[in-house]
Amino acid sequence: MKRVLLSLLILISFNIFADDMRPASVNINIINDTEFDLVWKIPIRNGVREVLAVTFPDDTKLLAPKRTHIINNAYIEYASFQRQSGVVGLELRIDGIERSTGDVLLRVSDSQQQTITTILNIEKPNFVINTLVATTAFKTALTYIELGIEHILIGLDHLLFVACLVYISGTRKKLLYTITGFTVAHSATLFLSATGLFVIPIQPVEAVIALSIVFLAWEIAKNRTQSLSLRFPVLVSSSFGLLHGFGFAAVLSEIGLPVAEKSLALLSFNIGVEVGQILFVFALFIGFKLVSIIYQSLTVEQLRLPVSYACGSIATIWMIERLAVF
Known part of the structure; x- marks a missing residue:
């Protein structure tokens, strides 16, 4: 033993x-049927920030210049977007995740506090927002159990x-x-x-x-x-x-x-x-x-x-x- x-x-x-096991995270707050805010956080590990980027379809319009900060050893980006065809059906992708050392936590919420929580990684680099109905409690539990296992093992x-x-x-x-x-x-x-x-x-x-x-x-x-x-x-x-x-x-x-x-x-x-x-x-x-x-x-x-x-x-x-x- x-x-x-x-x-x-x-x-x-x-x-x-x-x-340092902090994951990157994407938080999307849906304002209305066509607009949403983005908070994109990338940990800085040993002085180095991973080369990751959140990308959206070409019909997604940036409403104002992005704001960036470095807080608590993390790079944080704030932005607001509009998509005339609607937020439902919006596909986001994490570019560079194939070279990443960890997962990316995605959380999508609306004004009714309904939330979708999932994990993006090499096997699942993109996600389509097909519904604004909150994910089930079972899926939320599985997501956070997976994050807990990953944290202790890494x-x-x-x-x-x-x-x-x-x-x-x-x-x-x-x-x-x-x-x-x-x-x-x-x-x-x-x-x-x-x-x-x-x-x-x-x-x-x-x-x-x-x-x-x-x-x-x-x-x-x-x-x-x-x-x-x-x-x-x-x-x-x-x-x-x-x-x-x-x-x-x-x-x-x-x-x-x-x-x-x-x-x-x-x-x-x-x-x-x-x-x-x-x-x-x-x-x-x-x-x-x-x-x-x-x-x-x-x-x-x-x-x-x-x-x-x-x-x-x-x-x-x-x-x-x-x-x-x-």
Whole structure:
């Protein structure tokens, strides 16, 4: 169970800086039968903005010059359009999505607060607004579950934290308690932050999330069996889980929640995070089995320092980068 080094190294080799999982988003607000407003947001990752563009049919007229801003490390574009043949039947396309590292969340709403929410990606780069009737609650739930799964599986900082929790748990019983504590804690702060009941700045939170991985990596390196962290890993997972919940909420705030189904979307996103977390833990177990078959002489003690140094070094880089923005 503890032999996770190879799985971690494979994950890390994809992109050491792949901790920014904010999706791009398109928000269309339908004003009347022929006019609509557009808000187009593209995250800036590591100082680079992806080359993406929203395109409409030739009969769509721009009513005024576009307004652009860079806010909270994201490029935001505002525009108003008119289509004499009507908004119904309008097709939009995301150019450049074939080179994108993530999905694009599309939300279409009208004056009656009816909302269509869907995800655009390489397999589905365009969408046709065929109806102004809101999407079903089931489809909204599936959309946000998918976003939650994607966030946890691509959010490398959260995965490294979970991997360290698996390592320090020691037994399956402790692992169950540890993961449960992490789930309860981050679910609580995700709800509090997403609903606006308790909000704190995300920059220090992200720095402390990186610090939480450094702390666990240090505990793995010391390997003091009588330490509080190794004896009661649920205390560590619950304490730092509160901060990870604020991190999840920051991503969710970038995505946005549909007004009419805010609670459903919030619950679905959290479910998606948990599903992704469980999938990752299962992947670690499968990786352990494969490594055990290939390298039968490999021991836990041989892996302890490499796992600690790999996780701790990457998290230290993140922590320095995140502290540098203050």
